[in-house]
Amino acid sequence: MKALTWHGTHDVRIDTVDDPEIINSRDAIIKITSTAICGSDLHLYDGVIPGVMPGDVLGHEFMGEVVEIGKDSTLKKGQRVVVPFTISCGGCFHCNIKQYSACENSNPAEKQDMSATLYGHPMAGLFGYSHLTGGYSGGQAEYVRVPYSDVGPIVVPDHLEDDKVLFLSDILPTGWMGAENAEIQPDDTVAVWGCGPVGLFAIQSAIVMGASKVIAIDHYPNRLKLAEQMGAETIDFRKTNVREALMEMSGGIGVDAVIDAVGMEAHGFAIDNMLDIAKQKVGIGADRAKALKQAILAVRPGGRVSIPGVYGGMTDKFPLGALMEKGLQVRSGQTHVQRYTKDLLEKIEDGTLDTTFMISHRLPLEDAPRGYKCFREEQNEWTKVVLKPDMETAR
Amino acid sequence: MRDDNGLRTSASIAGIGLALGGAAFGAFLLNRRKGGSDDAPAYTRKSPPGEHAAIGRTVTIRKPRAELYTYWRDFNNLPKFMENLEAIRSHGETSTWVIKAPGGTTVDVVTKVTDDCENERIAWASTDQSDIATSGRVEFADAPGDRGTRVSLIMSYDPPGGAAGRALAKLFLREPEVQARHDLKRFKALMETGEITTSAHRKDQTREAKQQENG
Ligand SMILES: NC(=O)c1ccc[n+]([C@@H]2O[C@H](COP(=O)([O-])OP(=O)(O)OC[C@H]3O[C@@H](n4cnc5c(N)ncnc54)[C@H](O)[C@@H]3O)[C@@H](O)[C@H]2O)c1
Ligand SMILES: [Zn+2]
Ligand SMILES: [Zn+2]
Numbered sequence: 001m002k003a004l005t006w007h008g009t010h011d012v013r014i015d016t017v018d019d020p021e022i023i024n025s026r027d028a029i030i031k032i033t034s035t036a037i038c039g040s041d042l043h044l045y046d047g048v049i050p051g052v053m054p055g056d057v058l059g060h061e062f063m064g065e066v067v068e069i070g071k072d073s074t075l076k077k078g079q080r081v082v083v084p085f086t087i088s089c090g091g092c093f094h095c096n097i098k099q100y101s102a103c104e105n106s107n108p109a110e111k112q113d114m115s116a117t118l119y120g121h122p123m124a125g126l127f128g129y130s131h132l133t134g135g136y137s138g139g140q141a142e143y144v145r146v147p148y149s150d151v152g153p154i155v156v157p158d159h160l161e162d163d164k165v166l167f168l169s170d171i172l173p174t175g176w177m178g179a180e181n182a183e184i185q186p187d188d189t190v191a192v193w194g195c196g197p198v199g200l201f202a203i204q205s206a207i208v209m210g211a212s213k214v215i216a217i218d219h220y221p222n223r224l225k226l227a228e229q230m231g232a233e234t235i236d237f238r239k240t241n242v243r244e245a246l247m248e249m250s251g252g253i254g255v256d257a258v259i260d261a262v263g264m265e266a267h268g269f270a271i272d273n274m275l276d277i278a279k280q281k282v283g284i285g286a287d288r289a290k291a292l293k294q295a296i297l298a299v300r301p302g303g304r305v306s307i308p309g310v311y312g313g314m315t316d317k318f319p320l321g322a323l324m325e326k327g328l329q330v331r332s333g334q335t336h337v338q339r340y341t342k343d344l345l346e347k348i349e350d351g352t353l354d355t356t357f358m359i360s361h362r363l364p365l366e367d368a369p370r371g372y373k374c375f376r377e378e379q380n381e382w383t384k385v386v387l388k389p390d391m392e393t394a395r
Numbered sequence: 396m397r398d399d400n401g402l403r404t405s406a407s408i409a410g411i412g413l414a415l416g417g418a419a420f421g422a423f424l425l426n427r428r429k430g431g432s433d434d435a436p437a438y439t440r441k442s443p444p445g446e447h448a449a450i451g452r453t454v455t456i457r458k459p460r461a462e463l464y465t466y467w468r469d470f471n472n473l474p475k476f477m478e479n480l481e482a483i484r485s486h487g488e489t490s491t492w493v494i495k496a497p498g499g500t501t502v503d504v505v506t507k508v509t510d511d512c513e514n515e516r517i518a519w520a521s522t523d524q525s526d527i528a529t530s531g532r533v534e535f536a537d538a539p540g541d542r543g544t545r546v547s548l549i550m551s552y553d554p555p556g557g558a559a560g561r562a563l564a565k566l567f568l569r570e571p572e573v574q575a576r577h578d579l580k581r582f583k584a585l586m587e588t589g590e591i592t593t594s595a596h597r598k599d600q601t602r603e604a605k606q607q608e609n610g
Contacts, residue, residue: 021597024590057596072589091587093457093542108592109580110478110602113573125594134594145596148588 002389003057003141004368009047012369017057020137020145025072028149030083034162035062035139037368037375037385038170039196039263040310044130045372048264049312051114051130060085060127061169062139063162066153074150081153082168083146084337087125087136090151100124101334106148107134118313126334140368142389154341157349163356163386164348167201172355173340175201175261178308179209181331182257189213191246191255191298192232193291195223197384198308199261200358203232206259208352215249217242217291219267220380226358246298254300263309266290289315296322307332358384364391438549450550450572454583457543460535463586464514467533476581476591478574478602489522502526548579 005015020029038061043049063082066075075081087106088095094102106125107115115123115132125147128138137144146153156165179202182190190211192199195218206214207230216227217235224234235245246255264287292307296319299305305328323330347353360383363371371385438451456463466472470490474480481493481501492504504525510518510532520530534547550571584592595601 018597023593023595023598023601026588026590089584089588089592091457092583093455096457105584105588105592108594108602109577109584111594112580113576125592136594137596147592147594 001142002365003137004059004365004387005054006044006052006056006058007054010045010373012045012058012372014366014368015055017055017137017141020143022068022070023145024147025070026148026150027070028066028073028075028146028153029068030062030064030081030139030144030146030153031067032062032064032139032142032144032389033080034064034166035059035141035365035387035389036166036169036171037061037140037371037387039198040129040170041372042376043264043310043312045376046265049130049132051132051135053131053135056128056130056135057137057141058128059138059140059144060129061166061171062127062144063156063166063169064139064144066149067143069149072150075153075155079155080158081155082165082341083127083139083144084152084154084168084173084341085127085129085170086152086334086337087127087134087147088151088338089148094124095151098336098339100336100338111135124334140365140387142365152338154345156345160349162388163359163362165345165355166386167197167355168337168341168344168348170335170337171197172201172344172353173337174198174308174335175203176205176340176344177333177335178202178259178261178306179205181306181308182206182259182304183329184209184211184257186210187212188256189215189250189253190257190259191215191217191295192227192259192261193217193295194261194263194309195220195227195234196261196379197358199259200226200230200383202259202261202308203227204230204353207231208347213249215246215255222380223383226383229357230354242294243298250300254303255298256300257304257306258295258299259306260292260295260309262291264288264311264313266292287311287313287315289318293317293319296328299326299328301326301328303328305330308335310334359386361385362391363387365389436547450575451547452576452579453545453547454579455538455542455545456583456586457541458586460537460544461514463544463546464517464535466586467582468511468517476585477578478581494527504529546579546582548575550575 001017001019002014003017004012006012022029041058044052044058066077066079066081069075069077086101088100088103089105092104094104101124103124107122111131111134112122123133125134125136127136154168175198184190184206188211190206192202192214195216203214203216214232215235216224216232217237218224219236219238224236228234235242266288296305348355360381363385365387368387371387374382375385436451470483474482479495481495484491489505489507492506494502494504504527505522506519507522509520510516514535516534518532521528531550536545538545581591593601598604
């Protein structure tokens with residue numbers, strides 16, 4: 001089959017690789033109909049996540065048709081399913097308390113040591129996201145093997161087209177959990193850093209959850225426009241002093257909650273950010289946490305800090321004093337996707353959530369390398385890329 | 396340490412004697428450090444490198460104690476999750492554990508159960524007929540609430556020649572500590588999910604398949 005494989009920093013290719021097989025009895029094989037490129041994939045593309053090996057198949061946002069099942073899978077051949085990017089066994093302590101992205105069994109035993117050394121605990125298995133998270137082949141391919149297929153995949157009704165439900169795999173629940181972690185109250189003013197797909201879904205979710213005002217921060221006019229469409233007020237951080245603006249826009253109190261939907265590759269030209277870029281380049285694992293640092297200074301005392309943006313290592317000059325002295329609450333994590341899929345599917349179906357407004361490009365799988373390049377280099381216009389393995393034949 | 400605890404070494408694998416602690420020594424390790432102000436298991440003690448290495452690891456498994464004990468007590472099940480165990484042949488009182496060694500060879504270890512308390516613990520140790528000396532012990536205790544069972548696997552070994560011996564042992568047998576940890580994690584996965592997790596894409600890429608090849 002054809003698949004998008006990683007070969008090094010800024011080097012991804014379409015290769016022919018072996019088709020996957022059923023290995024364990026709870027497995028299923030999915031024939032991919034739609035798969036997206038995520039901001040998280042850009043961290044792999046930029047080479048800032050350790051443990052990716054040449055030839056690894058990327059992709060963790062995907063859906064398709066069930067074409068093969070192991071004897072203990074609860075899926076049926078022919079069903080259309082969306083697959084969560086987090087792999088969860090359903091049987092461990094963490095799965096039992098619905099902290100699916102902390103599943104203790106989905107990262108194979110012999111792969112757990114690297115992340116356990118880095119973080120004190122092993123990470124769960126994720127599709128197409130380095131050997132830290134299991135080394136699973138991802139879904140930017142024609143087929144994928146899905147372990148524990150009785151726990152993760154959600155069957156979607158035929159009348160909802162792929163583009164409407166695909167993002168249940170990751171960015172929609174990620175934006176939703178980002179807003180949920182901000183514990184939004186009715187009169188709140190919430191600020192969201194980053195108007196990429198995750199930020200845009202966090203904005204939409206915060207509004208659905210009843211925030212009185214949502215302020216979106218980015219520097220790409222087109223992405224800020226999408227945020228505005230969703231009902232946010234906007235700040236262009238290239239033009240405006242963000243902290244001062246947030247104080248004014250929240251009546252001098254400060255924003256009640258902040259959401260970092262930027263992650264470890266924050267843009268910025270201040271000297272400290274340039275230093276962090278240099279350190280990241282030489283591989284000493286410094287995360288560029290510009291947006292997060294700004295968010296912590298901007299949030300009001302007693303406020304909430306939600307971090308859906310991905311970080312992998314350490315960061316310098318973290319405003320720990322502000323965190324403590326202001327008495328902030330911090331919540332973060334890879335999304336517990338399985339916790340949200342059913343409810344969010346209902347919200348898509350009844351029209352509460354718009355899930356297609358950010359899709360800027362639909363490409364055949366063969367064009368995935370170009371998709372990566374443009375999604376990274378032309379962020380203003382390329383807001384979300386969906387790959388369709390069948391595109392040529394469908395046309 | 397070795398003499399005190401009646402451990403023996405064997406030089407059968409390229410001159411390396413790898414002695415895994417006897418049951419008595421295991422019991423010693425398991426005992427919490429009483430007195431002072433530290434309730435941690437003794438095997439978590441900070442000890443200077445080169446001293447005896449004690450291996451201990453605990454996992455919580457969301458299954459009843461009896462089920463886990465019963466599964467482990469049937470030694471024929473052990474090769475399903477123990478990486479270096481190729482097969483087990485039971486013969487009455489003792490059983491022969493066929494352990495994979497480098498170069499496609501195997502080492503026979505004749506073990507007998509030295510302690511067996513239903514639903515609580517099983518300990519085993521090699522007998523004199525074995526190529527190497529080894530022992531291990533697994534303990535089952537109720538976890539709080541509905542969290543299931545805490546399972547601890549405790550082994551100890553006293554590497555000859557301290558750190559250098561341990562490095563050699565690492566070359567010839569896979570690092571026992573890492574192996575014990577992985578074995579226990581695989582046991583957990585098998586019990587909680589009914590299968591051993593693999594990220595392989597095809598059957599011929601699984602850990603088992605690769606081992607057959609290397610074996
Ligand atoms: N927690 C999870 O489970 C999860 C899931 C998916 C994605 N993510 C992470 O969420 C983050 C965003 O993902 P995405 O797909 O939206 O990525 P993206 O790269 O498309 O969007 C990031 C946006 O942040 C903006 N930005 C950069 N620096 C900024 C700054 N200093 N201030 C304000 N805005 C800034 C960029 O201009 C861009 O629009 C990534 O780190 C991604 O890895 C996390
Ligand atoms: Zn993603
Ligand atoms: Zn689990």
